[in-house]
Amino acid sequence: MTYLRSWPNGASAAVPVLLCLPQAGAGSFQFQDWQVRLGSSATVCAVQLPGREDRWGEPAPSSIAEVVGAVVAELADAGLLDRPLVVFGDSLGGLIAYELARAVGPSALVVCVCRAPVHWARQGGLRDDDVERLASASVDGSTLPPELVTELRDIAAEVLRRDAALSTTFRDAPGAQPLRCPVYAWGAVADETVTPAQLDDWRDVTTGPLHRHDFIGGHRVSREDPVALLGRLSQVLADIAEEEPS
Structure with a gap:
């Protein structure tokens, strides 16, 4: 199954692609x-890693x-590398976004x-306490029965343990361009995982x-306050669109 997911919206091919x-x-x-x-201000595409949602039964990369490598190939096949491209990554997604960039x-x-x-190179990937904290945060406030x-x-x-293993494969390239x-x-003032200095x-x-x-907000700010985050993203997309030659 492919990595890229998109949702047709009739946007012009001239608008930026937002890869999430x-x-x-x-x-x-x-x-x-x-x-x-x-x-119609952007064409949103997202990367779906194996082992979750509609790729649950697939082995982790x-x-x-x-x-x-797989995502770049799919972007090229879809003609999306010929358009203005903004790459957005959230937490671990930011590290993969950097490698894509x-x-x-x-x-x-x-x-x-x-x-x-x-800091990923020095400290390694997601730690066990990161996995436990993020797993607990994923069900905070749930009104479902305790067993569920x-x-x-x-x-x-x-899923987090799979991603923690993936995060340890990051290899910085000293001297790379x-x-x-x-x-x-972007950070969040109540984030206990990432510091302003980092x-x-x-x-x-x-x-x-x-x-x-x-x-x-906290580490899950993209879900806690998507309106604020998308407001910022909208401005980035508008700035990129304005810079592109007509």
């Missing part, structure tokens, strides 16, 4: 609503490099609640400008 990569443990379906909210040279890279690559909440938490933890595009590094270090991955912003 979700947080660890999550899938692509959340981004269907983003296409509805953004309307062996490495981030494998994911990047190195491969395709997008118009902009946007990362949310994701520490800069140097436990089952859902166990499922979330299983930096990106040339603007990088938007976000500030995204400045080192590009010769373009770094734009920092912190939202009100």
